[in-house]
Amino acid sequence: AFHGLASKQEREDWLKGFSKEEYKAARRRQQEIREPEARRRRYTRNPVLRCLAWVRYHLDDFCFLGRGMTQQELFAAALGLVAPWKVVKIEFSAAEKRLDIHLDFDPGSLFLCPNCQSLGKAYDTTEDCWRHLNFFQHATFLHARVPRCDCKSCNTIRKVDVPWARAGSGFTLLFEAFVMALGQEMPISAVADLIGEHDTRVWRVLRHYVRQAVKARRLDDVTTVGVDETASRRGHRYVTLFFDLDKKRLIYATSGKDADTVNRFACHLKEQGGTPHQIRRVACDMSGAFIKGVQRHLPNAEITFDRFHLTKIVNDAVDQVRREEASANEILRKTRFIWLTNPKNFSKSQRRKLFSLSF
Secondary structure, three states: OOOOOOOHHHHHHHHOOOOHHHHHHHHHHHHHHHHHHHHHHHHOOOHHHHHHHHHHHHHHHHOOOOOOOOHHHHHHHHHOOOOOEEEEEEEEEOOOOEEEEEEEEOOOOEEEOOOOOOEEEEEEEEEEEEEEEEEOOEEEEEEEEEEEEEEOOOOEEEEOOOOOOOOOOOEOHHHHHHHHHHHOOOOHHHHHHHHOOOHHHHHHHHHHHHHHHHHHOOOOOOOEEEEEEEEEEOOOEEEEEEEEOOOOEEEEEEEOOOOHHHHHHHHHHHHOOOOHHHOOEEEEOOOHHHHHHHHHHOOOOEEEEOHHHHHHHHHHHHHHHHHHHHOOOHHHOOOHHHHHOOHHHOOHHHHHHHHHHOO
16 A cells, blocks of 8 residues: 555655554564565475465565465365365475375365265375376376275265366376367477477276267258278278368278278268268279278268379379380380370470370
């Protein structure tokens, strides 16, 4: 209030409302609050505590006689914790580059039953740990006693769900969101190296959320499908991909490249709210397996062969004719790419060569 006054005269008038003893007592109280934090900020070698001490020291500037934020309150606010959860202890190791945050709850707290969402008291607890987003370059871990709820409504004892992580996961929700964002842009092995975890744990997170997304998706509006296969690894191992050509999205992938892949796609359609009879058009290559699978399992679909494979067949036929005629006519030798190149992309020498062949 004192520093918010505009002029010196206003400040002097404001101070007249206090006695000299009251003013000295307020200043003494303010110094008692600031000095321990200032001393800790100057002498501690712990960079985390030094940073927190600096924050708390300057927070006192905004509350003249008030109290600053403690370390536990600061981290609780950063983590978004709500009652009954709170931060009880913070451990930092500069040598191990590790920050451990210990969470707990007040005795007698009530928790929601995971089964019926009724309130119940803690029956017992288990100690769990979760990997959280890094604190600068330091790996961060949350530790908490997770209670089992004694629910009187459904007469069960179940482990409660914590707000910062999903059930059964060793990562917090924010850390899993970070992993999912990286997985869209990088190979999974590179993601595992970057976060310092085994790729098996990364795949487990990805599979969980991919299954959730696939389960929530509906395919009752898909009518035009594109089918193609691609090599998944060495040794002639393939996966077949099915695309929604109207919305330009991948809707199904399965191993192999035989006719049974279309059957598995038809079953997947039924699971996602669609039917095989709703497919009207299928674009694929001239594979006999795909043609057989579409005719058998997608009865209402018309097959359209994609332009790439048709162009390849025509180009192969043109090149075969050229080879046969070049054996009897030397002028056709070394003209292969003239017949296979788009005339719009001809070089000057190719144009001259084609012009000479036309006479």
